Amino acid sequence: MIRSEPDLDKDVVQQMIECGRILTKKGLNNITSGNESVVLNHRAENVGGLVMYITRSSSKLGHLDEPTAIVKTSLGEYDGNMVLASSEADIHKEIHRKRFEAKPDLKSSACAHAHTIHAAVLSMEFEETGIKELRIPEKYRSKRIKGSVPVFVSRYGSGAKDMVENMPGVLMDNPIMILGNHGAFAVGGDPEEALKRLIELEAITEKMVLDRIIPQRDREIEEKVPEGWLDKYAVAGALGQMRYGKTNIKPKTIGELMRRLDSSSSDWVEAQRRYLNEIFDEFREIGRDLTDFSMDPYRRGSLSRRIGNTVYITRTGVDFADLKKEDLLAFEMGEGDRIEPGLCESWLHETIYDGIATNYITHLLPEYSSRYSIYCGEAIVPIDVEGRYVIKKIPVADPGDNILTKENVGTLIDALKSNEKVAYVKGLGGFALGFGELYEPLHYLESAESSVKMITLAEKIGIDVRAKQEMFRKW
Numbered sequence: 001m002i003r004s005e006p007d008l009d010k011d012v013v014q015q016m017i018e019c020g021r022i023l024t025k026k027g028l029n030n031i032t033s034g035n036e037s038v039v040l041n042h043r044a045e046n047v048g049g050l051v052m053y054i055t056r057s058s059s060k061l062g063h064l065d066e067p068t069a070i071v072k073t074s075l076g077e078y079d080g081n082m083v084l085a086s087s088e089a090d091i092h093k094e095i096h097r098k099r100f101e102a103k104p105d106l107k108s109s110a111c112a113h114a115h116t117i118h119a120a121v122l123s124m125e126f127e128e129t130g131i132k133e134l135r136i137p138e139k140y141r142s143k144r145i146k147g148s149v150p151v152f153v154s155r156y157g158s159g160a161k162d163m164v165e166n167m168p169g170v171l172m173d174n175p176i177m178i179l180g181n182h183g184a185f186a187v188g189g190d191p192e193e194a195l196k197r198l199i200e201l202e203a204i205t206e207k208m209v210l211d212r213i214i215p216q217r218d219r220e221i222e223e224k225v226p227e228g229w230l231d232k233y234a235v236a237g238a239l240g241q242m243r244y245g246k247t248n249i250k251p252k253t254i255g256e257l258m259r260r261l262d263s264s265s266s267d268w269v270e271a272q273r274r275y276l277n278e279i280f281d282e283f284r285e286i287g288r289d290l291t292d293f294s295m296d297p298y299r300r301g302s303l304s305r306r307i308g309n310t311v312y313i314t315r316t317g318v319d320f321a322d323l324k325k326e327d328l329l330a331f332e333m334g335e336g337d338r339i340e341p342g343l344c345e346s347w348l349h350e351t352i353y354d355g356i357a358t359n360y361i362t363h364l365l366p367e368y369s370s371r372y373s374i375y376c377g378e379a380i381v382p383i384d385v386e387g388r389y390v391i392k393k394i395p396v397a398d399p400g401d402n403i404l405t406k407e408n409v410g411t412l413i414d415a416l417k418s419n420e421k422v423a424y425v426k427g428l429g430g431f432a433l434g435f436g437e438l439y440e441p442l443h444y445l446e447s448a449e450s451s452v453k454m455i456t457l458a459e460k461i462g463i464d465v466r467a468k469q470e471m472f473r474k475w
């Protein structure tokens with residue numbers, strides 16, 4: 001691995017990479033949410049002379065091995081790298097500063113923040129802002145997490161001033177705390193110690209949530225989703241059940257296009273090969289990311305990218321964990337509705353590209369949000385801080401039919417145009433757009449899925465979700 005900044009401490013970087021990976025594997029964060037930081041005590045004259053390693057804003061915690069994912073900034077004065085650092089860097093800085101001031105002999109200090117869903121859901125029971133306490137039932141207490149865990153409910157969103165004022169102090173007496181409607185922060189001597197605390201908290205709060213589920217509520221929510229819903233809702237043609245007019249085009253796969261390039265090594269052929277490889281690599285990487293977050297449990301998703309007049313799209317039913325060159329098809333704009341049914345969602349993506357000048361489209365059917373779209377009404381309104389930050393209100397189009405067709409697809413296009421980011425279709429999952437990279441639309445859908453998971457759990461344990469949505473609306 002080659003890193004662009006050779007002066008980064010290799011051991012610290014390695015520890016951060018490893019912890020980010022575990023955090024992601026354990027499902028403790030959204031794709032780019034959460035952050036970690038480490039400060040080594042190199043005996044500076046004062047605390048302000050110490051250096052903090054912190055994850056960059058929007059870096060993927062599961063892939064901190066990317067060259068620019070970790071940045072270095074001073075614990076003292078504000079330096080240029082703070083612009084790159086996580087939006088929660090101010091809190092990290094203040095936490096470390098306080099820890100070193102209290103214990104100048106501390107060898108190192110680490111802090112990790114994750115979007116622990118169950119801890120966040122339990123914190124929703126606190127209606128007022130300020131510092132609270134979550135009691136841990138005796139049977140769930142552990143060596144690291146004892147009688148109670150402090151909770152801070154901020155008046156505002158992420159990176160808010162009241163967080164910087166309140167949280168570092170709380171973390172001086174407790175190595176772990178919950179941040180209301182948001183997630184958790186933990187500290188330790190190294191990232192591993194902080195990480196273990198987060199994992200333990202999430203395991204305990206998950207059991208607590210399960211204990212609190214009200215059977216009656218649980219049943220009511222389950223009954224809102226009709227049995228066999230997955231087979232009921234479909235994109236016309238995508239599964240082969242409907243076709244439009246003449247369908248005589250069989251698009252080439254990226255694999256075929258590459259094999260067609262003759263084996264000669266002229267500059268043009270080389271450039272072409274590199275170009276196709278780059279396109280494929282981007283799809284493959286996002287395929288792995290979305291698998292990490294279980295975003296396509298029913299294998300109904302599709303990803304596409306438009307370059308000029310060409311659209312690259314994934315085949316229906318692919319395994320995103322292991323995308324192959326034969327899974328990626330290329331067709332020209334205008335051919336979309338003449339492609340053999342069952343192969344891909346070509347006409348649908350083509351119609352969206354025709355209506356909106358976007359470069360990427362992602363369609364996924366994640367478990368929680370796809371089910372929720374059936375009964376939530378005209379919009380998904382997140383009640384967690386991250387969800388509100390990414391997108392306040394996600395429209396849900398109702399085409400008036402279970403099958404999305406050319407006649408009713410306008411409802412989806414209008415919904416997408418309303419925010420140019422993301423929209424859901426009743427029973428058909430989410431559609432999101434990207435203008436710069438394929439990762440963008442996944443980010444919207446993954447954030448929506450995690451918000452809806454919290455909404456569903458909150459409803460099941462009897463939290464007044466509508467009141468929360470009203471409260472957030474006032475922000």
Ligand SMILES: [Zn+2]
Nearest residue numbers: 033034158183
């Ligand atoms: Zn956060």
